Amino acid sequence: MISTLNIIVYSLFIISISRLSSARTAYKGNLLAITGMGIAVIMGLLCLNSPKQLYAIITLCIGGLIGIIGSKKTSMPQLPQMVALLNGFGGLSSGLIGLSETFNIPHPTLWQIFIIFAGCITFSGSVAGFLKLAGLVKIRETETLHSVSLILFILTLIGGIYAYNGETEYIIGFAILTSLLGFCFILPIGGADMPIIISSLNGLSGWCTTLVGLSIQNSLLIIVGTLIGASGSILTYIMTKAMNRHLLKVIFTPITPNKEIPSAHPEQDIHKGTPQDAAFLMENAHKVIIVPGFGMAAAGAQYELGNLAKILIQKYHVDVKFGIHPVAGRMPGHMNVLLAEADISPNLIFGIDEINQEFKTADVVYVIGANDTTNPLAKTKKDSTIYQMPILEVEEAKRILFVKRSLAPGYAGEDNPLFYNEKTLMLLGDAKEITKEIITNLESNNS
Amino acid sequence: MDFYIIDILILSCFIGYFAIWNVTPLLHSPLMSVTNAISGIVILGALQNLNQSESLITTTLLLLAIFFAAINIFGGFHISARMLHMFKRKDKTND
Incomplete structure (x- = not known):
């Protein structure tokens, strides 16, 4: 039965x-x-x-x-932290099962030690990820935390050996040490790497379930756990590939904004535009590609973006497409959810490989809240942290409209040459306000 | 440990590999939250062990495990449903 x-x-x-x-x-x-x-x-x-x-x-x-x-x-921009927290609870649940099993028998099995280890790491790592994503902690002392993690790692290994040999106190101590390790391990990882971290914790929570299944000889848990583990691992692979980063590099060398590089160009080298200019360019274009990044979601501009696309398509018969970089949001597929919330059809949304063939024929590219994912330095600058990261090739388009709050570099700490490109019009200000003003201009024109 | 358990593990890895690559990148976020919710299946482990639990401490630990797994299951499925509903709604309006 x-x-x-x-x-x-x-x-x-x-x-x-x-x-x-x-x-x-x-x-x-x-x-x-x-x-x-x-x-x-x-x-x-x-x-x-x-x-x-x-x-x-x-x-x-x-x-x-x-x-x-x-x-x-949970609102949709907050989705990644919610998923991180739920992940952590899954890990905690496995960890508690492992812990309770060790009370029934004089000596814990190797499986139980593994479950406690993986469960506690998943739990505390996810909590650290949640705190970072929710913006509740900001870490500067990454070096110190790396040394603390190393010490904790050695202590955990020793603790594991003691725990395996029996005493309940050692097992509880081992669980606490492991939790601390997970926390200190994830905390210094940079915000740009969060999609990778969330995916790998997602996978880990699945492997925890598999371990519980192996321990209690339950085939259902093994099958389901492995399915989840595979999902998390594959998503991690996709994310690391999209950023051209290795998992080990993510953990040990976080991307830290390099403040020593002064902006190579003074502000007068850029061409500033107004929403009126942007509206004029868009209504006369045949093809407009919109490139959103997390900055767009942070400003809450999804609905405005949806309206912009609607008015361009319906009133001006412009061919509108959305180009999404795999790491445009804070977790895999995040940007698609945000655009779906604003009622934008999935038929208009394209991934990096498809959209990169379209930029050549685009009249206007509207870059909103994205920066590093469009930076051409990824192709040329060898010592850059984003070198060889696949980018959206927006510079191929005829005109570029770049919405940005300021000229500050993005997560990668790299200046973006697109700002100074003569094809570019910079629209400095809040993403939501600017998009609103463009819509007002498009609505008032009777062409 | 029985050999068939290892067989199940290896075969599940293959199924997982092919099933996941089949998922469209459009739905990678819902994929994460659905897998998140079904990782709550670990609740079965807690329920299975609860029957044999005799001491207060193991019962408490297992009830806590059930509690957190329940948050995971209900929260995960609810948020997945919210997301997928948005994708479904759009699909209708555009066809």
Whole structure:
């Protein structure tokens, strides 16, 4: 009976992931996964004897309520920190199971030590990621934290050996050390690398589930955990490739803005434009490509961007496309969610490979809140942190409109030559306000 | 440990590999939150062990594990549904 239900549950999960291959089928896919989880949880609850069953149901309801309230309060730009936190709770749950198992037997098994290690690292690392993404901590002493992590790492290894040999106190100490290690490990990692970190923690939480499955000999947990682990690992691979960074480099050499390089050009070398100029260029263009970055989402300009696209298409019959760099947001696919929120059709949205063939024929490129992902120095400057990172080749277009709050360099600390390109018009100011003004201008024209 | 467990592990890796590369980059964020939610399946481990738990401390630890897994499951599925609903809504208006 139980094994039949197991088959149904993992089949539903695998089908639900396959349905994410298209936006059309994805919503129902999620419902299938919910059904699978429902079957699994009810099956688990029914196997319990009476007083414990009640406790478990009450705990489940309280946790579930908190989860739903948390999700409701999360806005789409805040999505990455919510996902990081939930990831951490998954890891913590595995860690607690591992810990509780060691109390039943005189000597912990190797699996249990692994579960505690992976679970605690996932939990505390995710909490550190959450704090960084939510902007609650800002770290300057990265060097100190690296040395602390190294010391903690050695202590954790020793602690692991002691914990393996038995005493409960050592096991608890080991869990605490591991948690500290995860926290100090993730904290110094730079904001630009966050998509990589979130993906790898996502994968790790899956491998935790696999470890629990191996420990308690439950094939369902192994299958589902591996599926999640594969997902996180592949997303990590995609992200590191999109930034041309290695995972080890991300951990040990964070991108720190290099403040010593003075801006090579004084401010008068740039061509400043007004929203009126931008509106004029856009309405007379045949093809406009919009390149959004996280700065756009931070300014809350998604809805304005959606309106801009709508008015250009409907009133001026302009061919509008969106070009999205894989690391445009703070987590994989983040920018797509933000544009979806603003009702922008997925048919208008293109990835880096497709859109790079389109820039040559574009009349206007509207870069809003993006910087490093368009920087041509990635191709030429060998000592740059972004060297060989794939970029959106916006300089191929006829005109570039660059919306930016100031001329400060981006995360990578690299000046962007596009600012001084004679094809570029700089629109300095708030992304939302400027887009609004462009829309007002486009609406008032009666051409 | 039985050999079939290792077989399951290896085969799952292959399924995971092919299933995930099949997901469109458009939906990578929902993929993360859906996988996040289903990682709450670890709750089964806690429920399975709860039956055998005799001491207060292990029961407490396992109930805590259930609590955090529940946040993960409900929060993860809820936020995935919110995201995917937006993609679904748009698909309708444009066709």
